[in-house]
Amino acid sequence: MKKEFVVIGLGRFGGSIVNELIALKADVMAIDISPERVEEFAQIATTAVAADTTDESALRSLGIRNFEHVVVAIGENIQASILTTLILKEVGVKKITVKAQNDYHEKVLRKIGADQVVHPERDMGKRIANNMVSNNILDYLELSDEYSIVEIRANEKIAGSTLIDLDIRAKYGVNIVAIKRQTQILVSPQAIEEIELNDILIVIGSDVDIHTFERKALH
Template sequence: MKKEFAVIGLGRFGGSIVRELIELDADVMAIDISSERVDEYAHIATQAVAADTTDESVLRSIGIRNFEHVVVAIGENIQASILTTLMLKEIGVKKITVKAQNDSHEKVLRKIGADQVVHPERDMGIRIANNMVSNNILDYLELSDEYSIAEIKANDKLVGSTLIDLDIRAKYGVNIVAIKRGKHILVSPQAIEKIRLEDILIVIGSDEEIHKFEKKALH
């Protein structure tokens, strides 16, 4: 059976989620208070509905409880975001992901029961900044305030060495959890695995440890 999602708020963030979920062969109900935005997604989403999601009776009438995962991607209206999340919790939606505008917004969302809170603009800013300061860091994803996952391109200093030779965990405190090699991904690579040219190391660790590894091992 196809997975079923509802996305509330069809701005750039919510709209991109709708499009990607459809590409991934999911069923998606696209919801927005603006009928113009709903019309835009009428031929993209499985179903598109114009609705005021701060009204519990409206949410119930569109069968929101039937969706296993609801994304609240409401843009600037923080009050509507909070009220919608609260209504979804009271109705009994199993999983709710909400876009936060700032840290205070996130605190409120977590207090009222949001399962996952995302900061797309902040997270993208962090990724772009890390890419800008290093030619080796290809991507950067925060796991928490202190820990991240980074994709780091291996350079000549690492090529030909095995993971056990490099002893990266002991020296820098980061763990190599996978190696991207062309179209293939080696998950939990063995200690005897040799680094090749063009390999991309997927490492996990604290932000401080990742930057220490990138600066000292690759320069």
């Protein structure tokens, strides 16, 4: 059975989510207050609707509570984002993900019941910055304010060593939860696993410990 989603707000962020969900074979209702934007997605989304989502009766008429996950990707209008989230919560939507403009916006969204709050511009900025400062860090995913998962490429300094040789958890406080090796993915690798040159190490830990590991073990 296909998963069903609603995306409210069809700017760059919301539009990219619609495109990706459709590519993943999900059913998507795309909603925006602008008929022009809705027209752009009429041939892409499963359903595209022009509606004011701060109007509770409009949302109810669309059967919004029947969808398992709603993404509120409204751009600059913080008031509309908050009101829409509040109404979605009141009508009984199970899961609500909302794009936040700033930390204050996030605090309000969490207080009124948003299940997940994202800062796409801030988070992308962090990923790009982390990739820029190190040739070894390939990708970066923030888990919280202090913890992340990163992809780190194994270089000549650690290639040929086993995980037990490196003793990474004891020395740096981080864990290697998987290793990508060409077309293989080794999940929860054994301590005797020997790291090969250009392996991609999936590392989880605090930001401080990850950067210490990357700086001391790979340079």
